Structures are given as structure tokens and as C-alpha cells.
Amino acid sequence: MYETLTDTFSRLASLDREVVAIAWLSLRVSVSAVLIGCAVGIPLGALVAVAHFPGRQGVVGLMNASMGLPPVIVGLVIYLLLSRSGPFGPFGLLFTPAAMVAAQSVLVTPLIAALTRQIVADAEAHLGEQLRSLRLSAWRRAGILIFDVRFSLLTAVLAAFGRAISEIGAVLVVGGNIDGFTRTMTTAISLETQKGDLALALALGLVLMALVVAVNAAASLLRSYAARAYG
Amino acid sequence: MDILRRSLLSLGLAALLAGPGLAGPAWAEPQTITVASTTSTEQSGLFKHLLPRFTEKTGIGVKVVALGTGQALDVGRRGDADVVFVHDRAAEEKFVAEGFGTKRHAVMYNDFVVAGPKADPAGARGGDVTASFARIAAVKAPFVSRGDRSGTHAAELRYWKEAGLDLGAVRGEWYKDVGQGMGPALNTASAANAYILADRGTWLSFRNRGDLAILVQGDKRLFNQYGVLLVNPEKHPQVKAKEGQAFVDWLIAPDGQRAIADYKIEGEQLFFPTAEAGKS
Numbered sequence: 001m002y003e004t005l006t007d008t009f010s011r012l013a014s015l016d017r018e019v020v021a022i023a024w025l026s027l028r029v030s031v032s033a034v035l036i037g038c039a040v041g042i043p044l045g046a047l048v049a050v051a052h053f054p055g056r057q058g059v060v061g062l063m064n065a066s067m068g069l070p071p072v073i074v075g076l077v078i079y080l081l082l083s084r085s086g087p088f089g090p091f092g093l094l095f096t097p098a099a100m101v102a103a104q105s106v107l108v109t110p111l112i113a114a115l116t117r118q119i120v121a122d123a124e125a126h127l128g129e130q131l132r133s134l135r136l137s138a139w140r141r142a143g144i145l146i147f148d149v150r151f152s153l154l155t156a157v158l159a160a161f162g163r164a165i166s167e168i169g170a171v172l173v174v175g176g177n178i179d180g181f182t183r184t185m186t187t188a189i190s191l192e193t194q195k196g197d198l199a200l201a202l203a204l205g206l207v208l209m210a211l212v213v214a215v216n217a218a219a220s221l222l223r224s225y226a227a228r229a230y231g
Numbered sequence: 232m233d234i235l236r237r238s239l240l241s242l243g244l245a246a247l248l249a250g251p252g253l254a255g256p257a258w259a260e261p262q263t264i265t266v267a268s269t270t271s272t273e274q275s276g277l278f279k280h281l282l283p284r285f286t287e288k289t290g291i292g293v294k295v296v297a298l299g300t301g302q303a304l305d306v307g308r309r310g311d312a313d314v315v316f317v318h319d320r321a322a323e324e325k326f327v328a329e330g331f332g333t334k335r336h337a338v339m340y341n342d343f344v345v346a347g348p349k350a351d352p353a354g355a356r357g358g359d360v361t362a363s364f365a366r367i368a369a370v371k372a373p374f375v376s377r378g379d380r381s382g383t384h385a386a387e388l389r390y391w392k393e394a395g396l397d398l399g400a401v402r403g404e405w406y407k408d409v410g411q412g413m414g415p416a417l418n419t420a421s422a423a424n425a426y427i428l429a430d431r432g433t434w435l436s437f438r439n440r441g442d443l444a445i446l447v448q449g450d451k452r453l454f455n456q457y458g459v460l461l462v463n464p465e466k467h468p469q470v471k472a473k474e475g476q477a478f479v480d481w482l483i484a485p486d487g488q489r490a491i492a493d494y495k496i497e498g499e500q501l502f503f504p505t506a507e508a509g510k511s
């Protein structure tokens with residue numbers, strides 16, 4: 001154990017450009033997926049929070065349950081959709097970074113939607129009556145509330161990013177872990193573990209964790225800056 | 232206005248981050264083929280050795296998806312790869328018979344070894360793989376099986392059968408079916424101090440051996456033949472037949488065969504070329 005750990009740190013020092021490229025791909029794929037997840041999930045979550053329609057409780061339950069979607073299953077479904085023999089086969093997207101973005105988007109969208117719904121619903125408890133008295137449409141009320149809770153939503157976005165960048169099941173199945181093309185931090189760590197090179201796997205793990213910490217730190221800096229400037 | 236400007240700004244930033252490279256390479260490199268292959272060829276480092284030589288000569292890039300033989304053939308069946316490079320002769324011939332592959336070419340062989348605890352509690356050491364398997368089963372010594380429909384798994388099942396054992400009847404807690412690739416299976420065997428059938432390439436490049444050592448090798452039945460097949464373009468029109476065939480042709484030509492023979496780990500040659508063209 002001790003030997004592995006000291007070995008880990010010596011390997012850490014020798015990590016090369018290849019690792020930087022892998023980390024950069026992981027970051028790009030997961031950030032893209034989170035952006036897509038935000039574009040769909042935030043409006044969706046807010047609308048469900050403010051609108052009243054039959055079956056709303058069911059939708060809320062479904063959204064909450066979808067936070068626990070198993071990545072491998074999502075990967076498998078996206079794989080079958082993107083496969084040459086599947087409905088989206090002609091686009092040739094399987095085993096590309098775009099496929100990984102698609103799979104991770106499906107994973108994080110329900111998470112963002114469910115958390116947004118809760119945050120917006122809490123805000124609506126305070127402001128909802130006023131907004132409804134203005135006879136605004138659900139869309140307008142959702143928009144106003146999203147803007148009102150925009151700093152709290154950062155937590156939802158970061159949770160989604162954390163889920164995306166740390167998952168392996170989906171990216172492995174739809175990306176194929178192709179050297180220099182679809183190899184991400186998690187699939188690289190898994191590969192090195194399989195090869196029995198536990199020190200290198202741990203070193204890569206430390207890089208991944210540093211990446212996650214850096215993104216979270218950047219987000220919280222941005223948040224406090226924005227809160228001061230526009231809050 | 233302010234919100235609009237900031238939204239536009241972040242959208243632009245996102246496009247900058249996500250845009251280049253994500254969708255790009257799929258179109259930017261038409262000269263790239265996808266090869267579905269096995270974990271043994273990828274994890275032993277053979278592809279890292281071969282592919283740059285092939286690409287330098289032909290300008291064709293190769294992307295390798297490493298899976299078990301059964302899965303790799305399935306990827307070919309669905310048309311998600313241009314070339315399949317695997318090791319389970321019976322399954323390969325079935326693949327061709329079903330019309331999914333054009334022709335099977337023998338490329339090279341390597342060999343399997345039986346690894347196990349150095350103390351060898353089952354007394355499995357020797358040069359006869361089926362006798363060793365029989366002794367392992369007789370004392371119910373821990374044995375780790377790939378259990379993943381890989382070529383190695385298919386070979387293991389063959390040896391049990393040849394040892395005259397009905398695995399369904401004798402298997403028990405001692406037989407650990409992990410359903411994973413060679414590396415994870417070796418990790419499990421190393422942790423459980425169990426016997427395991429492994430391909431020599433993965434064994435040599437595997438670092439976490441613990442107390443395991445090679446106990447059985449050299450039996451002719453342990454030879455493991457690799458075949459390469461172009462996925463039939465008549466079944467899947469998008470298959471890059473010209474580039475894929477170029478890869479197959481290069482592998483079985485003297486050039487590729489020499490490159491295969493040149494690959495060594497710790498001075499040991501891992502794969503032995505067998506293609507007809509390479510013998511000249």
C-alpha cells in the first residue's frame with residue numbers, strides 16, 4: 001500500500017501531454033453535456049415548479065427518480081440508438097466524443113431539472129402569489145423565478161458536472177475508450193487498473209479530483225464576483 | 232440587455248470550449264477506420280507498436296475499440312466497425328458464414344499460460360493444460376474465469392471439456408466467474424491467490440501479479456490463433472472497405488508480419504506471425 005502511494009506521486013510528476021489531452025477531453029465532454037442539460041433542464045424544472053397541470057406529481061416523481069439513472073443503461077440505450085444498425089446510425093456518431101456528450105446529457109438533464117424544480121418551487125413559495133396576481137403566464141413566471149434564484153442554481157449545475165465528469169459507464173460504452181480520441185479520465189483510470197498499474201491509475205485519479213476541485217473553485221469565485229457585481 | 236449580453240457571452244464561451252474537436256474529427260479525418268479488437272491486443276501494447284507504422288505507410292488512421300472477442304464480433308455485426316481483429320476461430324468462421332465478414336485471414340498467434348499461486352496447492356504445475364485443469368477441479372482450488380464470452384473464455388471452456396469435466400456439475404464456490412476483461416480477472420486472481428488462464432501478452436504487461444506465477448505453458452493446445460476480418464460492405468454499406476482492406480492486407484503482408492514479430496516486452500516476443508504471405 002505504502003509502496004503504491006509513493007509510486008503514485010513519482011508517477012504524478014511524470015504525467016505528460018497525453019494526460020493533459022485526456023483531461024481536456026473529459027472537461028470538454030462533461031461541460032458540453034452540462035450546458036445542454038442546463039438549456040433543457042432549467043426551463044423544464046422551472047416550468048414544472050410553477051405550472052399546475054394534471055399529473056404534475058407524477059412528472060415530479062419521474063424527474064426525481066431519473067436522477068438515479070444508471071450510467072451503463074443510459075450508455076447502452078444511446079449505443080443502440082447511434083449504432084449503424086440503429087435509427088441514428090447514418091450519422092456515424094458512435095465511438096465519437098459527440099456520442100459521449102449525448103449520453104452524458106441524458107444523464108445530467110433530469111438531475112438539473114429535478115434540482116431546479118425544487119429550488120424554483122421554494123422561491124415560488126415566497127413570490128408566487130405576487131406573480132400570479134400579476135396574471136403572468138407560466139413561462140414568464142418561470143423566467144422571473146429562474147433569474148431570482150440564479151445563484152442557487154449554480155449548485156445544481158455543479159452537481160451535474162460532478163456526475164458527468166466522474167461517470168464511466170456511459171462514456172465507456174458509447175465512446176469505446178479509443179486511444180487519443182475518446183479516452184477520458186475515467187476510462188483511462190479504469191484501463192490502467194485493468195493493466196494492474198495501480199500507481200498510475202491513482203495518479204490519474206488525483207488529476208481528475210484536482211480538475212473537479214478547480215472547476216468548483218472557479219464556479220464559486222465566479223459566483224461571489226457576480227453576486228457582488230449584480231446581486 | 233445586460234442579461235442578454237451575458238447569455239450571449241456564455242454561449243460564445245461554450246461554443247469555443249465545445250466546438251472544435253468534439254464533432255470535428257469525425258468529418259475531418261475521412262481516412263480513419265475503426266477496428267474492433269480484443270483487450271489482449273490493446274492492453275499488451277501491440278497496437279501502439281503496429282498502428283503508427285501502418286499509418287505512416289498508408290496515411291490511414293486506425294481507431295481501436297478493445298472488447299472481448301464475442302463483443303467485438305457483435306460490434307462488427309452491427310456495422311459499427313470496419314475491421315474485426317479477434318481470437319476465436321470458431322466464432323470468426325461463423326461470422327463469415329453469416330455473411331458479416333468477407334474472409335477470415337490468420338494473422339498471428341500467441342499462447343495462453345495458466346498462472347497460479349507459487350506454492351501451487353493443487354499441484355497444477357506442468358506442461359499439460361487439461362491435466363492441470365483436472366487437478367485444480369479435483370481439489371476445488373480457487374479459479375478465476377473471465378466469463379465474458381471472450382476468446383480466452385472460450386478457450387478455457389474448451390480445456391475443461393477436454394479434461395473430461397462437466398463444468399456445470401463441478402463448479403462451485405471455488406470457480407469465480409468475474410465477467411470481466413483479462414486485466415480485472417488477473418487483479419481478482421492476484422487478490423484471491425487463485426488459478427487463472429491468461430494470454431501471455433497481458434500477463435507480461437500486467438504489473439499487479441502479487442504471488443502469482445506461470446505454472447503451465449508450452450502445451451500445443453495453448454496456442455491462440457488471431458484472425459482479422461473485413462466487415463462485409465454488402466451488409467453495411469458505410470464500411471470503409473478500401474481502407475479496411477488496406478489494413479488487413481498490410482497485417483498479412485511481410486511488412487506487417489515483421490512488425491508483429493518485432494514487438495517485445497522485457498525482451499520476450501509476444502505474437503508470432505502466421506499469415507501465408509509472411510512466410511515467404
